[in-house]
Amino acid sequence: MPERDHSAAIGPIYLRVRDHIADQIEQGLLQPNSRLPSERVLAESNNTTRVTARLALAQLEAEGRIYRSNRRGWFVSPPRLVYNPTEDYSFSENVMAQGRTPATETLEVTPTEVTAWLASKTGLAEGDSLVRLRRRRQVDGRPVLVENIYLNARRLPGIERFDFNRSLWKLLREHYGLELVRKQIEMFPTALIDPQAEALGVTAGTAGLYVTRCSRDQDGCFVEFDEEFWLHDTLSIQVEVG
Amino acid sequence: MPERDHSAAIGPIYLRVRDHIADQIEQGLLQPNSRLPSERVLAESNNTTRVTARLALAQLEAEGRIYRSNRRGWFVSPPRLVYNPTEDYSFSENVMAQGRTPATETLEVTPTEVTAWLASKTGLAEGDSLVRLRRRRQVDGRPVLVENIYLNARRLPGIERFDFNRSLWKLLREHYGLELVRKQIEMFPTALIDPQAEALGVTAGTAGLYVTRCSRDQDGCFVEFDEEFWLHDTLSIQVEVG
Numbered sequence: 146m147p148e149r150d151h152s153a154a155i156g157p158i159y160l161r162v163r164d165h166i167a168d169q170i171e172q173g174l175l176q177p178n179s180r181l182p183s184e185r186v187l188a189e190s191n192n193t194t195r196v197t198a199r200l201a202l203a204q205l206e207a208e209g210r211i212y213r214s215n216r217r218g219w220f221v222s223p224p225r226l227v228y229n230p231t232e233d234y235s236f237s238e239n240v241m242a243q244g245r246t247p248a249t250e251t252l253e254v255t256p257t258e259v260t261a262w263l264a265s266k267t268g269l270a271e272g273d274s275l276v277r278l279r280r281r282r283q284v285d286g287r288p289v290l291v292e293n294i295y296l297n298a299r300r301l302p303g304i305e306r307f308d309f310n311r312s313l314w315k316l317l318r319e320h321y322g323l324e325l326v327r328k329q330i331e332m333f334p335t336a337l338i339d340p341q342a343e344a345l346g347v348t349a350g351t352a353g354l355y356v357t358r359c360s361r362d363q364d365g366c367f368v369e370f371d372e373e374f375w376l377h378d379t380l381s382i383q384v385e386v387g
Numbered sequence: 388m389p390e391r392d393h394s395a396a397i398g399p400i401y402l403r404v405r406d407h408i409a410d411q412i413e414q415g416l417l418q419p420n421s422r423l424p425s426e427r428v429l430a431e432s433n434n435t436t437r438v439t440a441r442l443a444l445a446q447l448e449a450e451g452r453i454y455r456s457n458r459r460g461w462f463v464s465p466p467r468l469v470y471n472p473t474e475d476y477s478f479s480e481n482v483m484a485q486g487r488t489p490a491t492e493t494l495e496v497t498p499t500e501v502t503a504w505l506a507s508k509t510g511l512a513e514g515d516s517l518v519r520l521r522r523r524r525q526v527d528g529r530p531v532l533v534e535n536i537y538l539n540a541r542r543l544p545g546i547e548r549f550d551f552n553r554s555l556w557k558l559l560r561e562h563y564g565l566e567l568v569r570k571q572i573e574m575f576p577t578a579l580i581d582p583q584a585e586a587l588g589v590t591a592g593t594a595g596l597y598v599t600r601c602s603r604d605q606d607g608c609f610v611e612f613d614e615e616f617w618l619h620d621t622l623s624i625q626v627e628v629g
Contacts, residue, residue, distance in 0.1 A: 383571070
């Protein structure tokens, strides 16, 4: 957790309280998913007010070091899932390779059609047929992302009848003989609103990471456009060059 | 600006006000860097209260669509700078290639040494000599990032005497015959605190994107570790695969 400024030992009191808690996390005194002391206890042990303790907690939350769980208090965030956009693995494979447990729930499967926005993303014509798949994915039992996937219905006849609580890429490979070889990926920070925030169990306005992925087959034919809304503290994007 | 959920036409009033303003931005009725109407006018024209208008503005800010400028009101965010971590260009080259104007200010140059944290990042031994360079970079006159660069003093003798208000990579190439061929890059959302927030002219807690880059030369020798703090609405990470 390196984003702390290691050169600055001064500053407002709430940042000193934050540094103190961050140190305890870095040193392993507070383990992932363990509960933090109450605001009252934190205020007392840091010799400050509850208002200041709350500011420190809000800062740590915004940095992704702690998270709040429904009225049960504050918890230490588990390590971020590492995601390398240049590598070719599914969500499930990636999660398992990091010794963690993935889960996928299908929330909705609906026929839809290409809007102006999707036409600009996919190269299809407005009005073309799509199947829209909405899923929620978990790591170690915690929802980390909700996604809207737009599938090319003409390229994937009968796709809406499959079970989607599994790897979509495997399904495309096994049932349609498809390899998604060309991908355009875009990522930037955003704020989650409903229905995404609701699906992830957080309040509207919570920080998130927005990821889109447009995938084509061997012939450059559009297959799927995936729009993912991640909780901001769950993902670390890592790339190696050279 | 695609993160809006195109399937949801219902929801709380502030989100409808947000959609209305977002539509005006997408349709070009509100141009980048132009000023939004006042909260009072927005409330009246949307037939709602100023409290609701303010919620809509906060949401648009969190999504990176608008930004606040010191007591002068709300403005439409300019397009995000596109950054492809797999490509090999400097900040300045990248900004200019997108038809925009870069600027770099050196804030500080100080000798320092490798801490435990930097040892884990660089592979150097604790206590080894570094030069720490702190810079602020702008796009079209707006500060977008502040960075701490740790340079390998042994590999770069005399580095502290150069002018850093320019491309560091070009300097390394021209004066040390160095090409940075191996890079490890990591990126995740965070919240900006001081001294970063202050250097960028935003309040502590503002959303940011944290980027680190560890660069080595042809022989795998550590050259520089760069830690960048970007305003959350200024960057879009884009990668093409295949």
